[in-house]
Amino acid sequence: MKTVVTGREMKAIDTYTIQTLGIPSLVLMERAALSMVCRMKEKIHKSDKILCLCGAGNNGGDAVAVARILFGQGYPAAVYMAGDPEKWTEETKKQIQIARNVGVSEYNELDLTHVRVVVDGLFGIGLSKNVREPFHTLIEAVNEWRAKKPERSVWAVDVPSGLSSDTGQALGCALRADYTVTFGYMKRGMILYPGREIAGKCYVEDIGFPEKSLAVHPAAGFTCDVQDFEQLPERKNDSNKGTYGKILIIAGSKNMSGAAYFSGRVAYSTGAGLVRILTPEANRVILQSQLPQAMISVWEEMDESQWTDILSWADxxxxxxxxGTQTVMAERLRKALTESRCPVIMDADGLNLLAQHEEWYPMLAGRAVLTPHMGEMSRLTGKSIGELKADRAEAAADFAEKHGVICVLKDSSTVVSDGKKLYFNQTGNHGMSTGGSGDVLAGIIGALAGAGATLFEAAYMGVFLHGSAGDAAANRFGARGMTSVEIIEGLWEVLKRPD
Structure with a gap:
């Protein structure tokens, strides 16, 4: 797992590193600039004219140092000091003096004539208010310059100027980058949309923040990469079908058998030992034909003893x-929550019914994963989709803490929270915006929970797996026109790795 920070968390780590551990700010600044130059040299040419836009803060000092190092290596790099000299930090003043000493050109006015590469060092992670003039006009001018010719590029220092490092929202306006080189740890705002698009390709560079700094000032957020597949529940040769979980899926209605199929099929694909689907009689033959390995139970044949047995059977x-959201289904789900004791993954119409029956929350506390998309979350919370998107992480964490559940807030950048920790997903693509995709995710999480993962692990690993499966499907089939069938096939590719 990799740490993801807010601006405040990163500032605390930075301050502790400098003031308590004694690593000078200028040392960190030099390391930041060197790491950025190394990344830039992978993409730029020796003849490219480079202009570094520098604000008054330490982000501007980083950009000045970038210009000086590039200049020293033979690149035509210059600086434009956009910040008020009265507000320059001591480190930025020092970097400007060094740059002047070695002969780096300094512009008094913005001139992008013949410039091929812009380095954005106007604002850093500390920005919390909307961008004001003259910076608003400056940012828009650079955005317009960048858009005119595809060979032009913008490199952002740590975070694109104007982008909230916490929410991914533009603070009035934001400078759109092709590449962002961020220091120490990934910032939340570069994972969450629209920040992910504004930041472009992101590189996270280690510039020497000791592990002790993070231990003293821990961050709530994290993300996963391919190494984290090792967290999946272990499988052993000395095992049987009961070892890997018995999953009960209450899904489907008349003319809606697909949701039950996708959840059941992917639960098996994720590794569940046994899957039972409880559904209307109208779906029995369809599901027995599509998914013969699943056990099918139907509402029309359920009596009290069968109901008790089936709930006690499930892991x-x-x-x-x-x-559906009919009254009879609401009563059935209430009974399931009342009489079951196992982990619960609630999705789709289950969430729509929950929005109508808030008295169910005490039965979910401590044992449930809820997987709302933005529309469902709006119904659950009474907040508008715009309010929720303004700060997805806060919305997920507050909801999870309030109700004692795990919240999987599904969106283009899904966030998972248990009320304290936050997982930020970086997998997935637009091809997954297709019917049945949420049913697939619910089945994956259910299979992981049934196999013994903690609820939080099942939730965030399920989201990570789901997105990875979608990426594998896009690579194989293309994102346009992808269906949930291809997502499940993508999951097979993802999980086809050596044990």
Whole structure:
């Protein structure tokens, strides 16, 4: 897992490193500039005219140092000091003096004539208010310059100017980067949309923040990469079908068998030992034909003893895909929550019914994963989609803490929270915006929970797997026109790795 920080968390780590551990700010600044130059040299040419836009803060000092190092290596790099000299930090003053001493050109006015590469060092992670003039006009001018010719590029220092490092929202306006070189740890705002697009390709560079700094000032956020597949529940040769979880899926309604199929099929693909689908009689033959390995139970044949047996049988319960919101279904789900004791994954119509029955929350506390998309989250919280998107992380964490559940807030940049920790997903693509994709995710999480993962692990690893499967499917089939069938096939590719 890799740490993801807010601006405040990063500032605390930076301050502790400098003031308590004694690593000078100028040392960190030099390391930052050197790491950025190394990344830039992978993409730029020796003849490219480079202009570094420098604000008054230490972000501007970083950009001055970038210009000086590039200049020293034979690149035509210059600086434009956009910040008020009265507000220059001591480190920035020092960097400007060094740059002047070695002969780096300094512009008094913005001139992008013949410039091929812009380095954005106007604002850093400390920006919390909307960009004001003259910076608003400056940023828009650079954005317009960049858009005119595809060979032009913008490199952002640590975070694109105007982008909230916490929420991914533009603070009035934001300078759109092709590449962002960020220092120490990934910032939340460069994972969350629209920040992910504004930041372009991101590089996270280690500039020497000791592990002790993070230990003293821990961050709530993290993300996963391919090494984290090792967290999946272990499989052993000395095992049987009961070893890997018995998953009960309450899904489907008349003419809506697909949701039950996708959840059940992917639960098996994720590694579940046994899957039972509880659905209307109308779906029995369809599901027995599509998924013969699953056990099919139907509502029309359920009596009290069967109901008790089926709930006690399950190691994990997936509720909601395609069940509808009729009164009879609300009563069935209430009974399932009342009488079951296993982990619950609630999705789709289960969430829509929950929005109508807030008295269910005490039965979910401490044992449930809720997987709302933005529309469902709006119904659950009473907040508008715009309010939720303004700060996805806060919305997920507040909801999880309030109700004692794990919240998987699904969106273009999904966030998972248990009320304290936050997982920020970086996998997935637009091809996954297709019917049944959420049913697939619910089945994956249910299978992981049934196999013994903690609920939080099942939730964030499920999201990570789901997105990775979508990426594998896009690579194989193309994102346009992808269906949930291809996502499941992508999961097979992802999980086809040596044990």
């Amino acid at each position: 994990a319960l997936v509720i909601g895909p395609g069940v």
